[in-house]
Amino acid sequence: MAYIKCQNLSVGYAGETLIENINFEVHEHDYLCIVGENGVGKSTLMKTLLGLVDKKEGNVEFGKNINRKEVGYLPQQTALQKDFPATVMEVVLSGNLSKIALRPFYRKKEKERALLEMKKLKIDSLASRSYRELSGGQQQRVLLARALCATEKILFLDEPTTGLDPQVTKEFYDMLKELNKKGMAIIMVSHDLSVLEEATHVLYLRKNDYVYARKEEFMNTYGKEMKADVNYRNI
Numbered sequence: 001m002a003y004i005k006c007q008n009l010s011v012g013y014a015g016e017t018l019i020e021n022i023n024f025e026v027h028e029h030d031y032l033c034i035v036g037e038n039g040v041g042k043s044t045l046m047k048t049l050l051g052l053v054d055k056k057e058g059n060v061e062f063g064k065n066i067n068r069k070e071v072g073y074l075p076q077q078t079a080l081q082k083d084f085p086a087t088v089m090e091v092v093l094s095g096n097l098s099k100i101a102l103r104p105f106y107r108k109k110e111k112e113r114a115l116l117e118m119k120k121l122k123i124d125s126l127a128s129r130s131y132r133e134l135s136g137g138q139q140q141r142v143l144l145a146r147a148l149c150a151t152e153k154i155l156f157l158d159e160p161t162t163g164l165d166p167q168v169t170k171e172f173y174d175m176l177k178e179l180n181k182k183g184m185a186i187i188m189v190s191h192d193l194s195v196l197e198e199a200t201h202v203l204y205l206r207k208n209d210y211v212y213a214r215k216e217e218f219m220n221t222y223g224k225e226m227k228a229d230v231n232y233r234n235i
């Protein structure tokens with residue numbers, strides 16, 4: 001059973017439809033990369049899947065095997081978020097917010113989960129450090145640990161390696177690969193074509209058009225075209 005099934009989905013904002021009639025599914029173990037030129041609507045699609053932006057038409061269906069709250073999300077970072085005045089532990093713990101609803105405190109098991117995710121990503125020694133004093137790579141690990149507190153099944157990431165150097169980017173992708181091997185479904189918006197190495201599926205958004213295919217099939221048919229796209233020429 002699919003974790004997420006999109007049927008004839010159209011996304012956009014008031015007065016503007018960005019993408020029309022998309023159909024695709026995401027299953028356990030899938031690693032879906034969403035690519036396409038700047039402004040085509042990649043982030044908007046991701047936010048629509050997450051219910052943060054209203055869909056225009058069609059359906060986004062979550063399978064019975066997944067709760068809408070069991071979703072980890074690592075959004076595109078803004079300059080303001082990079083300067084967030086909180087400790088690493090506080091940022092990671094906030095990944096539990098969708099579960100605790102109106103309860104104004106975290107339970108022991110949520111604190112244990114936060115520590116476990118930090119240990120897995122080797123950032124537990126940073127727990128009491130100020131988030132805004134960390135390097136870009138450390139901040140992304142913290143945000144990944146935060147997202148992992150929310151889910152064991154599906155992770156959404158929006159351009160998670162922007163601004164990171166190649167080595168840190170590789171380490172970040174390796175962490176995602178490990179999670180994906182264990183079954184975590186990954187949906188990632190990216191401008192970095194190297195990420196396609198690990199992808200199982202590609203959703204290539206173009207103006208008034210899209211392609212959704214298994215990675216191998218996609219690369220055989222559309223790989224050259226995408227590499228010729230002005231946005232990807234320098235990668």
Ligand SMILES: Nc1ncnc2c1ncn2[C@@H]1O[C@H](COP(=O)(O)OP(=O)(O)OP(=O)(O)O)[C@@H](O)[C@H]1O
Nearest residue numbers: 013014018036037038039040041042043044045189
């Ligand atoms: N809240 C909003 N209200 C209205 N229009 C918006 C809103 N957010 C984004 N847009 C517009 O929707 C279009 C698609 O934006 P989106 O961020 O989804 O594109 P993207 O493909 O993720 O781009 P990039 O690769 O540059 O991150 C853009 O023209 C953008 O200006």
